[in-house]
Amino acid sequence: MTVDPGARRDLAPPASESYTGDRTTLPMAVLNGVADGPRVFVTAAVHGDELNGIATCRRLLDHVDPATLRGLLVVVPIVNVLGAQLNSRYLPDRRDLNRSFPGSRSGSMAARIARLLIDEVIAGSDIGIDLHTAASHRTNHPQVRLDTTDAVALDAAVAFGAPFVLDAKLRPGSLRAAAGDLGVPVLIYEGGGPSRFDPDPIDVAERGILRVLHRLGMIDQAPAPAHGHPMVLHESRWLRAERGGILELHVRPGERVEAGQPLWDTVSPLGEERAVREAAEEGYVIGATTLPLVQPGQAIVHLALPGDRVPSEDDPTEELEDDEDDEDGPLPA
Template structure:
């Protein structure tokens, strides 16, 4: 007789193998003394396997990840699952309600981890999340978008020196993997200290749903689950090896003015190439904006006016030899996820 898998326990809730259970963990309170919960959807599989934490809206205005979580919840069946999945669609409940990136005191929750049970609101929320959920996870996927008025091309950010994180990043199957250091106070840095491998998916813009980015994100999470042996599914239809960039650079405006854009997300650019112009609104001057490196545009400002020093384009550095390959990879990816139904 096969051994029955032990139940999964979270916040005094016992989840038997083969069950899906919604767990609401008391988190924080509003000024009105209204309680707010951290809602966790737990899928406890019938077979042994990894424990995957998928979370979104650590920044409260980053909405694509919420819809990825919503669709993922509808896809999973705990009776066919190896391991356990914890899904938290909204981590920063304060920011989500106020449609802002930050907490009420203007702090960034993604700089508050691992937190403290005696600290500020952000510190307490981070402590709850890390001590009750992150510490139970072997793998973590943290879903993000660009900031307000900035769009990110679908990309993975990870410590590629961690073999498990690199395997997750490659399995996710988006065009660019950006090696990014773990910032103090972030989910990824805390995950590393807890012994979990974590990646960040970045795609789209704050306060907007981007359907292609959502589809690519859902597909990516399921691809990672397949790589971890948690689910069985067909692989991605897109066939390419993601490009790995060890460095990226923001191009900043050198003159006040309106921005005349000559590129778009996913464009491959060469060092010295004109990628736009900073022009006087009165029509008397026009200054070229040039790419400082060879690479692929992975982030872009959507506001066509900028003061001196403001960030305009985010470019992931790749070699000159990879420029043509990058174009083919990005074109293939965009064509697939603009039409895919998930």
Template sequence: MVRESFAIGSVRVRAGAARDVELPITRLVTGGDVSLPVRVVHGREDGPTVWVSGAIHGDEVIGVEVIRELIATLQPKEFRGTLVAVPVVNVLGFMAGDRYLPDRRDLNRSFPGSPRGSLASRIAHLFMTEVVAKCEVGVDLHTAADKRANLPQIRADLDDPRTRALAEAFGAPVMVHARLRDGSLRQAALDVGAKVLLYEAGEALRFDDEPIATGVVGIRRVLAFLGMIDPDPDDEPGPTLESRSTGWVRARGTGILKLETKLGDVVAAGDRLGGLSDTFGRRVRLVRADRSGIVVGLTRAPIVNAGDALVHIASVEPADH
């Protein structure tokens, strides 16, 4: 029996095929149309329906490359289930190299949206209607904010057994139990019954080989866990640390920052992480860890003011948790 085709927008994708779809968003003042680009991989055999999305924040470009490399590895005739890949959700922000939409709204605070609201609200509603509503699992790809870098990590509701199993299957170096934010895609998707992983890695406006490779391999592990592809026999994921509490070490003064720690370092409370100096190189004060854990984020800005976030440390749960 031939599997039913997959409907999205105004088209249907037949079983065993991949197809690019343009979902209309708006029209520019110059008359050009702006659309949401989607690649649907509709497997020949039955299975789950999963989405992957990138660039909800337009300057977070790593997810675009993760999805490009991911879909290049998939063969529709050998695929089970359906993948809906949306490499760029915030199309206008992405084209401008800007985190936000032209009206300065944060798209990831605009879900579930409305068909007659602001531009952000309309894009959110389109994404919820055409993508999330058709899927049971989603992986949303992010990077650190401007002038920061993140260690590859999964953020998710680790108290939900199904979501936790998906996070463990992804196999990132760290998985963080993360609270929900009102208006976020993760919150809106959970409200309609989808299980969501949020992947954080790398820096804004920059491709970085390690976070990209970790993202591609991690999503493929999730697809294998769901039975959509065969597992890679050569893939041997390392241990995943669990964190239920994170916090930023903040500058206690103003100066030029020189960090002596890097992403992935395991630190103890009181460890020296770096120092602040004046413009002549005189040390103003040291930067020390305020908790024990693993460094999952840090600033790339050399000039800091009192109160600025410098190093993000995730407290690590015991291995037998």
């Protein structure tokens, strides 16, 4: 496959086929600049119900002109095409595509799609941006997740300009982990919730990608960040309901909270019992549930903590669970 300098070519390599023999393709746009520069990929909808990235990619393709681009840009707006058709996070066989990398050419449907993406998009790239939203019944404040020990990735993440940059562990089987094994750093953008278009997270994502392209010298101009200089954070935890009931949430994603500040109440249906949860420490709300009814143990608020901290046995730091799944996997059973 060749793309002339200063041109765009839309491709649709076959990814799978149904039992009727109908081909499922992986639509992508390849923009080849007029001068040498980095190779960057942008992917979205690895989870089929995470739609904000689809809108972001469409807007990005409207604004990047290969006639003035330096380097190569590959945009894949819907990686999990079959899941998107069903408005499902997963593939029809219930596999999580973002647990299936690097995949194989003769494996499951998820493995084959993952291998195709590795071979055609990720391998040979200098850096990638993978667009996500929160999982079902959650929302995320715009944030970029990465390994902050990677200087190249951290520089790009700060340039992106989302409100928060969060250090996040790699998950086996994820796109980010497989790309890292190939020496390709990947920024994970999280913003908004599934099964809808959220205008603000889409705007932050579009601005951020353009700012990264500008930082890499691929384009001449980039918009200002939507939320000013980002805050780099190294630890986060989910706070959980101690009692079930009707949820009255007192904080919003993006809000700074102080120790002792009420975060939420849970109230019994008749109102005779009320449990109040207060913040034990300072932090920033980077995600929250959208459910009005909760059960004991349910994750309610995702709090990022300032500074470098070492958790104790009495105050454990929980994994990002469904948020770097949101990036990497389903909620634990």
